[in-house]
Amino acid sequence: MLSKVKLFILTFFLSLGFNITYTQTLDSAEVNLLSEFKDAQSAPQKLELFFDMPNRYVQDSAYDWLEVVNVYLNSSEITKDSSAISTYRVMQAQLYKDIGDYDKSIAIAKEIYAKKDSLNKSTTALVLTLLDENYGKLQMYDKQIETREAKKNLGLTEGVAFYDIYANMGLYRQAMKQYILAVKPTISDNDHLALARHHNIVGNYLRLDKSAPTAITEYNKANGFLEVFINDISKQKSEKEIFESEFLKAEIEGNIGKSHVLLKNYIEAIPHLKESIDVLSEYNNGKYKDQIIDNRLYLAEAHLQLDNNRTAKRLLEESYDEMTVQQELKRNRLLAYYYDKIESFKSASTFYKRNERITDSLKANELSILKQQLVAIVGTSDLENSRKLINEQKLANEKIRSEIQAKDERINLVFISLVFTLLGFAGLVYAYLKSIKNQRLIAEQKHFIENSLKEKESLLKEIHHRVKNNLQMVSSLLSLQTRNTKSKAAIVALEEGKSRVKAMALIHQKLYQNDDLSVIEMQGYIESLINSVQSVYKKGGHNISITVDAEATELDIDRAIPFGLILNELVSNSFKYAFPESDENGKIYIHLRKNGEGGYFEYADNGIGLPEDTDERTNSSMGLRLINRLVNQLQSKLNIDKTKEGVRFWFNFK
Structure with a gap:
């Protein structure tokens, strides 16, 4: 990539050795293009400068230019100079197009074209070209075809081709054939810059048609011709050609990067895409906006595939103004994929739904629009094609x-x-x-x-209800026994037993309250279980923050009961022992996720942790023995992490 300094040196060298006629450099400190525009004496001179500048937005944005042009337009309207008014209105229409206000640009261009009899040929050509480009941006292909026919009828072009319209409609092979037939014969063998452009466009059609390997071959040819052009010191190069070659080089690099992404060569794609983005962004103020957005989206896709998730997310969350529908669909798809990778399924679902809404609205009009455009294109066939159709x-x-x-x-x-x-x-x-x-x-x-099924479901709910009531009765009996017991150890044992009975009763309560009797929604169950435990141990008002991450996880009763008892033991232990001095910053984290036939469970708190002789106490502690047996019942093994602050239990289950 040529830096500003390199381009300055190259320009200076060529101007000395080969008498190149331009003097303006890329360094914005040398010449201000807007100032040069203001210094032009007449409206026609300003128009010529305006459309001849390689990149008029290097130093000043399109909004800055629009403000200046509007001042000149107002002055012309005061003096009633109709010729100057038309000239500044043409520039105004171009600026609205560059800003992205295509409807406004079309309205102005139509007003100018309505007075075409008073316009000279070059101004008429500019107005029709503006209409053509705006209609293309708005996918109004029938209007675009009418505009080109108007240009043809006025003799403003030797021939009017429709390959770009075919490409906009997704007919890339047809577009490529039409383009080669229309353009290749007009390029001389020694016009290396035009040949580079030609092979880059052919490569684009092949890439869009999912022929990435062949597309890369065309891009390499384009690079070859471009190198010949740049290194050819025997030929004078205008400033506009220097600009064009620089940005064409960047565009080709980006296209090669996109092709590598399509081929899943993500490591090879990244440097090409980065180089293209850097160059196109350096002097761009809107002209290469679509290409920059495309390159960033492809770069984000490459980083996602290489598990560089942070980099990908940063690229996807950058400000993207005025994206096309296809770019928005791709960005939403990549963000959904990112959130899927980090298991934030709720966020992923949001972006999937956005794409569904966009796709549904597109499908409603897609078929009718395509038919209209095909009819319009067929209607533009020349006389010889019409005769051919008649013979057929x-x-x-x-x-x-x-x-x-x-x-x-x-x-x-x-x-x-x-x-x-x-x-x-x-x-x-x-x-x-x-x-x-x-x-x-x-x-x-x-x-x-x-x-019969409804009757059985009703009976099954009744059974779960009665089991729950019986367990509640057992819990009540344990409470009565606690009141009649003076032994502190016996009271603690009875309270623990009552808590375990409540955990099982809660399972049966959730089952008969559910429409589906086969599974239990664990998020709600865990929250209810924690409330039950808190009612026993929350004597002085705990400030423990409890986070439960089990949304959309469902378990059958055979697995839900062991989980309920495990959680009951773990939460009870945290409330009793984890925060002996102060629970001001106490935290408990519970994570449960089910994938297919298996799943993963994790429990952690930031309390004082387990004592050093935990392994020796395991055999004597009722709670730890019960947890280990319940984990074994789930065909798994309990893992305990005591190395960090607090304690962490986890295991995988089937």
């Missing part, structure tokens, strides 16, 4: 006549076939009536089964 129609008519004669000869055969068809139809009617009878029988059996 004549041949088709002859073929139809032959077919009619053949049909006349087969009338008898058709009549016999009709008789057999009627017989077959009668058989179908009989079969249909029989099928209706069978369907009635099936419907009756289905109704009977559904009623």
Whole structure:
């Protein structure tokens, strides 16, 4: 990539050694383009400077230019200089297009074109080109075709091609063929810059048509011709050509990077995309906006695939103004993929839903718009194509006549076939009536089964309700026993037993409250269980912050009961022992996630942790023995981490 200094040196060297006529450099400190525009004496001179500047937004934005042009326009309107008014209005329309206000640009250009009889040929060409580009941005291809036909009728172009419209409609192969036929014959063998442009555009069509390997070959050819152009010191180069070659180089690098992403060569893609973004962003104020956004999205995709998630997220969360619909779809898809990778499924779902809404609105109009554009393109065929279609129609008519004669000869055969068809139809009617009878029988059996199922579900809910009530009764009996017991150790044991009974009772309560009796939604269950434990141990008002991450996780009763008892023990231990002095900053974290047939459980607090002789106490502690047995019941092994602040338990389960 050429830096500002390198470009300055190259420009200075060429101006001395080969008498190149330009003097303006890329260093914004040398010449201010807007000031040069203001210094021009007349409106025509300003117009010529405006459209001849390689990148008029190097130092000043399109809004700055619009403010200046509006001042000149107002002055012309005061003096009623109609020629100057039209000139400044053309520049105004171009600036609104560069800003992205295509409707405003079209409105101004239409007003100017309505007075085309008073315009010179070059101004008319500029206005029609503006309309053409704006219609293309708004995907109004039929209007775009009408504009090109107007240019053709006025003799402003030798021939009007439609390859870019085919490309906008997704017909990339057709666009490429049309482009090569229309453009390649017009390029001389020694015009290396034009050849570089040509192979870059052909490569784009191939890349968009999912032919990335062939596209890279074309991009390499484009790079080769560009190098020849840059290193050819025998040919004078204008400032505009120097600018164009620099940005064409950056554009080609970006296209090579995109192709490598399509080929899943993510490491190779990253340097190409970065280099392209740096150059296009350095002097760009809107001109290369679409390409920069595309390159950043492809760069984010490459980093995501290489698990560079932070870099990818930073790229995706940058400010993207005026994205196309396809760019917005891709950005949402990549953000959803990022959140899927970090298991933030709720956030991922948000972006998937956004894409669904955009896709649904596009599908509603896509087919009718495509048909309209195809009809419009067909309507632009020249006279020779029309004659060809007429000849083809004549041949088709002859073929139809032959077919009619053949049909006349087969009338008898058709009549016999009709008789057999009627017989077959009668058989179908009989079969249909029989099928209706069978369907009635099936419907009756289905109704009977559904009623039986509802009855069984009702009975099962009643069973769970009674089990829960019985466990509540056991809990109440334990409470009565606690009141009649003076032994402190016995009271603690009874309270722990009562807490375990409540944990099991809560499972049955959740089951009979659910519509689905086979599973339990664990987020709500865990929260209810914690409230139950808090009601026992929250004597002085704890300030412990409890985080539960088990959303959308469901378990059957065989796994839910062990989990409930494990959690009961762990939460009880945290409340009793983890924060003996102060629970001001106490935290508990519970994570439960189920993937397919297996899952993962984690429990952590930031308390004082387990004593050093935990392993020796395991055999004597009722709570730890119970937890280990319950984990074994889940066909897993309990892991304990005491190295960090507090304590952490975790295990995988089936």
